[in-house]
Amino acid sequence: MKIGIVKHLNARPLTWGFEKDTNHEIVPDNPAVLKDLLLNGEIDLGLISSIECIRNRQILNTYYATGVCARDKVRSILFFKNRKEEFPPGIILTDSGSKTSVALVRVLIHEESGIVPEVKPTDSKIIQDQIAKGIGSHMLFGDNALLAKWDSNLYEVKDLAQWWNGITGLGFIFALWASKKPLEVENSAFIQSLEYGISHIEEIISHELRLQETVVREYLTKELHYKVTEEDRKGFLLFGEKCKTLNLL
Structure with missing residues (x-):
């Protein structure tokens, strides 16, 4: 099969088994791009934004x-709330890699303020430059969030999973495997790939050289989880309902 995998660290345990199987052709990219490839028939299977x-x-x-x-913390999806500017912001510059994250930050700000902010998909380098200058409020996703730096005097940084759990008490699903109908894949394929990743977690950790080893291990083994729980499903259903109510679908 031709399989689209998320290129960020957060997906490595899920995709490691597929990546190491020479029977598959692997296409790494952001979830938003993988969705388009999937709908266009350019890949058979893709890990895409849950929304x-x-x-x-x-x-x-x-x-x-x-x-x-994730339930208590996702670490790699962050909202940078500007301490010096009015909240809610009229517009947020958002990393465009994950459509779920873009919708979730709008839902969360609405929960807190009653207003759905506008968003502007923006190159992450521009967002990081704005954060360095203390201008505006922003959202970063994936490795861009993991590697981000900021002045805590200028920004309150909110972890989206933690924020969601604080409001709902539920977990959240950020990405799921999908195939274009009529193709159907057995769930065992995804479980086997994950089990392979978990059994080779030290190998995955050793490949990540940009962050401290202890941070990577905590992130992949404690902060994120990869087997969908009933709490995650309930959170995802609630998210879908809120998106529908706010016309975000």
Whole structure:
């Protein structure tokens, strides 16, 4: 199969088994790009933003055995709330890699303020430059969030999974495997790839040289989880309902 995998660290345990199987052709990219490749028939299977599974449920088969999930902390999806500017912000510059994260930050700000902010997909380098200058409020995703630096006097940084859990008491699913109908894949394929990743977690950690080893291990083994729980499903259903109410689908 031709399989689209998320290129960021957060997905490595999920995709490691597929990546090491020479029977598959691997296409690494952001979830938003993988969704387009999947819909266009350019890949057979893709790990995509969970909201796209809702938006395209008539076209895609979604698999709920595994996914990129978090409850108390996700670390790699951050909202940079400007301490010097009015809240809620009129517009947020958002890393465009994950459509779920873009929708979630809008839902969360609405929960806190009653207003749904506008968003502007922006290159992460521009966002990081704005953060360095203390201008505006922003959202960063994936490795861009993991490696971000900021002045805590200028920004209150909110972890989106922690924020969601604080409001709802539930977990959250950020990415799920999907295939274009009529193709159906057995859940065992996703579980086997994850189990291979978990059994080779030290190998995965050793490949990440940009962050401290202890941080990477905590992130992949404690902060994130990859087997979808009932709490995650409930959180995802609630998220879908809130997106529908706010016309974010």
